[in-house]
Amino acid sequence: MLTKRQNFLETIHGGKPDRFVKQYEALHLLMTPAYQAQNPIGVNSRGPAPGGEAVNSWGVTIKFVEGHPGPFPLHDDAHKVVKDITKWKSVVKMPRTDYPASDWEQYVKIAGAVDRENVFCTVGYFCGLFEQTHYLMGIDDCLAAFYEEPEAMHELVEFITEYELKYAEGVCKYLKPDALFHHDDWGTQISTFMSPAMFDEFYLDSYKKVYAYYKSHGVEIIVHHSDSYAATLVPQMIEMGVDVFQGCTTQNNVPDLVKKYGGKISFMGDLNNGVLDKGDWTKELVRSEVERACRNNGKLYYIPCLTMGGPGSTFPGVYEAVNEEIDRMSKELF
Template identity: 25%
Template sequence: MFTDKAMTQRERFINTMEYKAVDRIPNYEVGVWGQTIDRWEKEGLNIYDLHWDWFTGEEFFDMDAREFINLNYGMIPPFEAEIIEKTDRYEIIRHENGVVTKALIEGTAHGTRASMDQYLKFPVENIDDFRELKKRYVANMRRRYPPQWEKIMLPRWKSRDHVLVLGRNCSTLGFYWRAREWMGTENLCYAWYDQPELMHEMMEFIADFTIEVSRPILEKTDVDYVFINEDMAMKSGPLLSPKTYKEFIYPHMRRLVDYFKSHGVRYVGVDTDGNCEALIPLLMDAGVDFIWPMERAADMDPIKLRKKFGRSLRLWGGIDKRILAKTKADIEEHLMSLLPLIEEGGFIPTVDHLVPPDVPLENFMYYMKRKIDLLSGRF
């Protein structure tokens, strides 16, 4: 599994995904809560010595670099953001995506709320609302792409030694995610049954739009992977049944994955929290190569998933964030349990979400030190 030959970061990534020998497995992480930053500063960390963009790769923790092509898959123009009401405790906000929420002010740190917002209103209630909203999703607009990307970035992409990703995290939004953002979770749950015409039109549009925004980039360069962000599961299972997924989403998911892979995308992954196990066969059949983050609180055990789905499904994540708040012995035992996957390959361990503020800096530093040992075959 491990070799003494030094590798570029891209070679390391591809060999890990292909179950080939590596000098070490890539060191990736997600990030932290804003409240975690405040805690770690009190515990002695110079927070200005870090970038806090862990997807790109935090040098302080010797993370591997990734470059994300900053495509805008969102609304152009967005809704005008406004504060509708504000008190000492909360504020009601219309966000740029048209969603109205009530947000607790107390405990906010570095842009992170201490609790989830209460969702009050969404921009789509029926098919007429959706057809009006589509006017904000015109694909062929220069503003969707980095300025001067063909002159400045493209030559670097073609000769790269690092991993290149299509879209920033949570920009290449998938079918469930966009529908939920437009309608809200509860309304969406009803809409599959009460408004099937709307849902079929919505799913088709999402695939078409994503393909058309991606096309100018993929006609010029290949990329190493794309994440399709979904978050379509909860602790006990998916938020829609496999039958519903197969009827409404699967045909367009397969079409989207086929397009990506036929236009230079090496791997396609799905990002979903919760327990998505019941949907994995459909994802794999659609051509998905890996899932992330395998949330442990939802019983997404990477060892179990590998046994069930085999090597065709690569696995990312699977580090239980709750363990990091316990003892160093607990962290050691948790990492030790992942050795079989490390030795087999096709697995990139990361914390299964943002690191919460109950994790001491000392614990996280120990985790990162021992994780690098694990990634390097020295555990």
């Protein structure tokens, strides 16, 4: 029987996996001191607890409204960091990345305990280049600024890219990860936030720099999370060095993507949280959706997974039920 790591590699490289990869089983996620400052609640937290709020290292106020699936930035006039994109340099300050070795100790210890023969030691990066841009100013202002003030937007994106590269230096020096799990939501359920041409203009080169840095420093696998429609950006993902597009919702027509791009990139998702991860979820619905996804996408270049950007689910039991059904489909199809 292949290890989880071996089975993952066989799947994404078109080899001979002996079962479906079970969601995030092959990725052991860990964080960094800079990430903790960016999300100042705890080592493994992505922000404030339900009902709370916090200001992160970029000066963005994050609030977790009770009853919502996660925390979001506040963009009313009192909290928006960038109110005039032409004056962004006066208000946006780069968070520190020069953490001493002592601050890395607890993370190095966690990384050292990862069984790298069985799983990938995977560093997580949340709030990527596009998300960081609109976290600072709000999604409406951000999208308008691409048209109205492209020069200032190019400068801001380059500034955020510089931060990501400095962040990567510490990660690769101290943690030496095998894989990167990078978040950046690029679309809604029906479309991307920008055209491929606009994405190319503002983000493609930056992502090529960031992902090239990680790959030149020992990172074997890059998983990019965007739980949205992003089918029209798959060629860009391939060009920037993404190995796995995680979060690909059913609206992407994942079986078609597997047929068209399998061998150049793999797909991890096609089990929408909006369909399965809800208060009235049932095992019957989970069974039906997992079977559909596994049969339609096949054994290679596809990993059945909830589209959420990390192991777990909003409602208790959903993630585990999906795993059980993936095991069932492995017995049937392998």
